Amino acid sequence: MKTLVILSHPKLEESIANKKIAEELQKKENVEVRDIFALYPDYKINVEAEQKALLTADTVIFQYPFWWYNMPAILKVWFDEVFCFNFAFGPEGDKLKGKNFLLSFTIGGPADAYTPLGYNHFRVEEFTKPMEQTAYLAQMNYLAPVYEHGMVYIPGVYNTKEAVEERALQQTTQIIEILDDLENENPEIKIKSFAKQWFEHFDVLADDGYFNNYIANGAKLQFAEGEFVGHEGFSEWYAGIKNTIKPNNEHRIESINVVANNGHYAVDLSVKLKAEKLSGEPLQLNVKENWKVEITRDGRIKIHEYIVNTVN
Numbered sequence: 226m227k228t229l230v231i232l233s234h235p236k237l238e239e240s241i242a243n244k245k246i247a248e249e250l251q252k253k254e255n256v257e258v259r260d261i262f263a264l265y266p267d268y269k270i271n272v273e274a275e276q277k278a279l280l281t282a283d284t285v286i287f288q289y290p291f292w293w294y295n296m297p298a299i300l301k302v303w304f305d306e307v308f309c310f311n312f313a314f315g316p317e318g319d320k321l322k323g324k325n326f327l328l329s330f331t332i333g334g335p336a337d338a339y340t341p342l343g344y345n346h347f348r349v350e351e352f353t354k355p356m357e358q359t360a361y362l363a364q365m366n367y368l369a370p371v372y373e374h375g376m377v378y379i380p381g382v383y384n385t386k387e388a389v390e391e392r393a394l395q396q397t398t399q400i401i402e403i404l405d406d407l408e409n410e411n412p413e414i415k416i417k418s419f420a421k422q423w424f425e426h427f428d429v430l431a432d433d434g435y436f437n438n439y440i441a442n443g444a445k446l447q448f449a450e451g452e453f454v455g456h457e458g459f460s461e462w463y464a465g466i467k468n469t470i471k472p473n474n475e476h477r478i479e480s481i482n483v484v485a486n487n488g489h490y491a492v493d494l495s496v497k498l499k500a501e502k503l504s505g506e507p508l509q510l511n512v513k514e515n516w517k518v519e520i521t522r523d524g525r526i527k528i529h530e531y532i533v534n535t536v537n
């Protein structure tokens with residue numbers, strides 16, 4: 226599952242909270258952080274580049290400091306430009322449909338200020354209503370926002386830097402839990418993300434133990450080299466592959482389709498392989514793969530059938 230973080234902070238060099246959260250998220254696999262103020266300090270947004278980045282994402286996180294009960298202006302300009310007609314709304318404006326939309330912001334004031342009798346009067350979620358509706362119009366999946374209070378550090382007056390950083394880490398943990406839940410709850414996303422990792426392990430010719438973890442006992446395996454069965458069969462076939470090609474090859478998933486079918490998932494893939502044989506000769510193959518996959522009750526992936534057909 227790919228996550229795009231739209232980091233929106235016009236003074237990141239002075240930031241404690243958002244900087245920390247962005248740094249932590251950046252360390253996670255499949256997360257791209259776009260620092261939009263660094264990209265567009267003149268507020269002239271490259272709409273095409275931003276839309277392209279959005280199209281690759283399953284989840285979009287908007288990360289920003291709460292400024293005047295709202296987002297910093299750079300993010301507002303970004304929305305005004307990027308969420309345009311026939312992209313985010315309008316007759317052909319379904320390009321973001323189904324993507325997850327998560328606001329993650331840091332709030333200076335304490336929680337009790339955001340109550341009817343507090344000095345900010347309104348609940349935090351009342352201030353984010355326009356964004357909630359923006360997500361609905363774009364047919365996106367609006368998730369409850371993530372935020373922490375008391376995120377300002379004023380030396381000698383309010384907070385310590387360490388306490389703010391600690392809360393920033395807590396906020397990051399919350400975000401990561403949400404991302405993990407999204408991945409686990411949605412079988413299609415889970416299987417797609419698994420397939421990506423699976424081929425990344427083939428790219429480096431990882432140990433057969435990694436692959437056998439996911440292969441069911443007695444699984445039917447069919448390759449150009451013949452038919453094999455279960456763990457032993459996989460290891461036998463794989464030993465042959467390791468004797469044929471060098472590591473650091475490339476398996477590119479051109480397309481992947483996951484369909485639920487009688488308690489299993491049928492996964493159809495087109496994959497382009499670029500490798501080099503041990504002899505130095507280049508090898509390029511297009512293959513169609515058909516997997517029969519189970520997600521077990523404890524959330525593990527098991528492959529019951531793995532059929533590979535070479536197309537060229």
Ligand SMILES: Cc1cc2nc3c(=O)[nH]c(=O)nc-3n(C[C@H](O)[C@H](O)[C@H](O)COP(=O)(O)O)c2cc1C
Nearest residue numbers: 240241242243290291292293294331332333334376
């Ligand atoms: C221009 C500006 C406006 C702010 N407005 C609010 C506000 O409306 N409510 C609030 O609780 N804090 C407000 N704050 C405090 C910020 O939310 C706080 O500084 C920020 O979350 C800290 O994150 P950072 O370390 O990444 O900059 C404001 C701060 C600035 C600089």
